[in-house]
Amino acid sequence: MEVDGHSAVQFLFLFKEMQPYDMLCRTMAEELDAVVISVEYRLAHFPDQYNDALQASKRILTAEVLAQYSIDPERVAVSGDSAGGNLAAAVAQQMALDSSAPIKFKVQALVYPVLQALDFNTPSIQQNANIPILYRSHLVSYWLEYLGGDQRLAPSLLANNHTALNQGHKIAAAKAKINWTQLLPAALQKNYKPLFPLQGDPKLLEELPGLLDVRAAPLLAKKEVLRAVPPAYIMTFEHDVLRDDGLMYSRRLEEAGIAVTVDHYLDGFHGCLSFAFGPLQFSVGLRSFENYIRWLKENL
Known part of the structure; x- marks a missing residue:
């Protein structure tokens, strides 16, 4: 899909073949008037998934590829939900530090991300x-x-x-x-x-x-790394075991001086964004999706 002079949004999803994600990506492309790229990384052990996401990002963030799809290099975002949010955060950290990559992500959008495995009693x-x-x-x-x-x-x-x-x-x-x-x-x-x-x-x-390993647990990144990452949007839901991962990361980013928008839903549960469309639509799923799109429109 070519869109002259508009932004590209790269999405990193765990269940890429599931119908809700296909619908989400198509709707995002239409709503944002953007190129949406869903990376089909291997369902393998760490660090294979991370490496796939990173290499795909490096390839996409080249003048050659961006020009091929008429993508504005100053308006590129990385995003993902749940395990995809983990990869998006980890890749955003690495790409921010990579001096060989002249093109950087403008923003990162993390949807109920899983970010640590040191405390299973938050x-x-x-x-x-x-x-x-x-x-x-x-x-x-x-x-x-x-x-x-x-x-x-x-x-x-x-x-x-x-x-x-x-x-x-x-x-x-x-x-x-x-x-x-x-x-x-x-x-x-x-x-x-x-x-x-x-x-x-x-x-x-x-x-x-x-x-x-910070590549698996982005919440463990050093403060000097966090200072380099792009502004962030973090969506969390009250009835979700991962709620505190996202909120702790937002606090650490803020302490590092990064602009952060936290979008928290008291009536939400894990996976809500997947219930924005279709026969199992939830109102909180649709609301969260609309606000997610609105933030990207305003910040890309």
């Missing part, structure tokens, strides 16, 4: 552990699948044994970046309690080194 995870469509147990299982870990490690991760106090200075430094008692407003913390055992399994980090 307030939103405790609150929404059994709320569809993403359960706490599923979240841990997906992380183990992504990082190539044995599913038998799930109980240890659910108990936060990988971030126990005896795990060393690397874990201590990482935990400081996901300390929700500092990053979340008191209204969201309510009566939830942090869970960091005194003793954990030291082999967990050996088996799952990706837990501390």
Whole structure:
């Protein structure tokens, strides 16, 4: 699709072949008058998915490709939802630091992104552990699948044994970046309690080194990295285990001096954007989609 002099929006989605995503991408292209590119990365273990998304971004952000599709190089965005939001955030960080890439993303739009795997007992995870469509147990299982870990490690991760106090200075430094008692407003913390055992399994980090890899967990990025990324739009839903990932990232970006728009829905749940169209349409799905499009129109 060619659009003279208009923006390109690159979307990184996990379930690319699902009909709702096809409808979303087509509607985005029409509403934004933009070129929409959905990257079909491999459903493989980390870091393969990240590498696919990064290489696709590098290829797209070249004068040759942008000119081929009449894309304005100063109006390019990266976006994704859930696992795609993870990839979008990670790619935005890397591309911002890449001195060999003269063309940069103007903005990033992250929709209920998953951004960390060090604390499976954040307030939103405790609150929404059994709320569809993403359960706490599923979240841990997906992380183990992504990082190539044995599913038998799930109980240890659910108990936060990988971030126990005896795990060393690397874990201590990482935990400081996901300390929700500092990053979340008191209204969201309510009566939830942090869970960091005194003793954990030291082999967990050996088996799952990706837990501390910023390419897998963008929330762990250093402040100097966050200072370089483009302005952000972050959508979160109250009834979603991933709510606090997005809100903690927005706070860290703000502390780094990055302009952030947080779009939070009290009546939303994980995956709502997929319910903006079709026979299973939810009003919150349509509202969130319309506001997402509005932000992109105003900021691209």
